[in-house]
Structure formats: structure tokens, C-alpha cells
Amino acid sequence: MSRLDRLGAVFDLAYLALATNLLLAVSALPLLVGMFGPGLLAILAAPLVAPGLCAAFAVFAAHPGPVVRTFGRAWLASFRRATQLGALATAAVVVLAVDIRAAWGHPAGAAVIPVLVVLIVLVVATTLLGLAALGDHPAARLRDVLRASLFLGVRRWYLTLPSLGVLALFEALFAAKPVLALSLAATPLLYAVWANCRYTLAPAHRTGWLSEVPRTPGGTPGSQPASRPRLVLRGVSHPPRHP
Numbered sequence: 001m002s003r004l005d006r007l008g009a010v011f012d013l014a015y016l017a018l019a020t021n022l023l024l025a026v027s028a029l030p031l032l033v034g035m036f037g038p039g040l041l042a043i044l045a046a047p048l049v050a051p052g053l054c055a056a057f058a059v060f061a062a063h064p065g066p067v068v069r070t071f072g073r074a075w076l077a078s079f080r081r082a083t084q085l086g087a088l089a090t091a092a093v094v095v096l097a098v099d100i101r102a103a104w105g106h107p108a109g110a111a112v113i114p115v116l117v118v119l120i121v122l123v124v125a126t127t128l129l130g131l132a133a134l135g136d137h138p139a140a141r142l143r144d145v146l147r148a149s150l151f152l153g154v155r156r157w158y159l160t161l162p163s164l165g166v167l168a169l170f171e172a173l174f175a176a177k178p179v180l181a182l183s184l185a186a187t188p189l190l191y192a193v194w195a196n197c198r199y200t201l202a203p204a205h206r207t208g209w210l211s212e213v214p215r216t217p218g219g220t221p222g223s224q225p226a227s228r229p230r231l232v233l234r235g236v237s238h239p240p241r242h243p
């Protein structure tokens with residue numbers, strides 16, 4: 001690779017980082033506004049961040065393709081399912097956090113609180129893997145995305161924990177310095193999360209478990225779905241379900 005090629009690659013990476021950071025900031029505007037208002041407003045706005053994360057993951061997968069066009073198309077394609085996933089995750093985390101608060105200081109809290117914390121970690125890990133899956137397969141059924149994400153997130157926990165660590169670092173930086181987090185740190189940290197999540201989901205990609213809703217001859221998507229491929233990992237398989 002010549003010096004000019006190396007310089008071009010550096011500029012491509014710089015453009016990828018700056019453009020993705022800007023697009024993420026725009027997509028996260030509802031949450032940014034909610035952070036400066038009542039806490040309930042931030043909770044209601046949190047699910048709207050999910051499509052932006054899916055779009056950023058799609059941009060990483062398409063690199064060195066067009067950033068803005070890829071982000072826009074992925075945001076539109078994944079908006080409904082990503083928002084649903086974000087809403088489910090937000091509601092689950094809020095309920096579990098309220099339960100932790102209620103159990104705090106009670107004798108049963110010593111046994112209940114660790115279980116609730118583990119459930120929160122599972123919800124966050126499943127959501128993160130689900131968003132990465134939707135970035136590659138925006139038309140995949142949400143049920144299949146959740147099933148594969150939960151199964152592989154637990155089965156390949158040694159890959160899930162580093163992703164959660166990087167995500168925790170980004171969230172801590174975002175809570176302390178939102179502008180700095182979105183303008184500088186978002187792309188490199190989220191890229192690390194996406195790369196690890198994609199490797200975690202590799203068995204699901206290979207088996208076609210996250211493929212789009214199948215069509216029957218002459219039918220419409222989702223009508224009389226064909227049998228789903230099996231998700232096989234180290235001798236463990238999930239049999240296809242038939243209606």
C-alpha cells in the first residue's frame with residue numbers, strides 16, 4: 001500500500017467516525033432533550049435511540065460504503081423493530097430497578113437483589129445483541145432476534161461480558177459528558193461493541209436463523225411461514241417450530 005493509499009484510508013476512517021458521530025447525535029436528540037427534563041421524559045425517549053444504534057452498526061458493516069445513505073436506509077428499515085425492542089428493554093429495566101429499590105433494606109433483599117441485577121444484565125445483553133442483529137437483518141422477526149440473542153449471549157458469555165464493559169464505559173462517559181461522548185467516543189467504542197456482538201452472533205448468521213420472514217409461493221411475508229433453520233452451536237440445537 002502506497003503512502004497515498006494509507007493517507008486515503010486514514011481520511012476514510014476519520015470521515016466514518018465524524019459522520020457517524022454526527023448522525024448518532026441527531027438520532028439521539030429526543031434522549032438528549034429528555035435528559036434535561038423530568039426523568040420520565042428521558043425514559044420515554046430512550047427507545048427512540050435504538051434505531052440510531054442499529055443504523056450505526058449497519059454503517060460499520062457496510063464500510064467503506066456511503067455513510068449517510070447507509071445510516072438513513074438502515075434507520076428507516078429497522079425503526080419499527082428496533083423501537084419495539086428498545087421499548088421492551090426499557091420497560092423491563094425500569095420494572096426490575098423499581099423492584100430493587102423496593103427490596104433494598106429488607107431481609108429478603110440479600111437474596112432477591114442479586115437475582116434482579118442478573119436479570120438486568122441479561123436484558124441489556126440481549127438488547128445489545130438484538131440491535132446488532134437488526135443492523136444486519138432489519139426485516140428479521142423480533143421473536144427470532146430475541147431468541148438468538150438471549151441464547152448466544154448466555155452461551156458465549158465470555159464475548160458478551162467485554163461488550164457490556166465497553167457499553168458501560170460509553171454510558172458512563174455519556175452521562176458525564178454527553179457532547180464529548182457523542183462527538184468523539186461514540187464511533188470507536190460502539191465499533192468495538194458491534195464487532196464483538198457480530199462475532200457472538202456468528203452461529204445465527206451461518207445457520208440463517210436471523211433471515212428475513214420467509215415467503216411462501218404466491219404468499220405474503222409472514223403468511224404460512226416455512227420451517228426455520230436450526231440454530232446449532234457445539235452440539236446444542238434449537239428445533240424449528242411449526243405452526
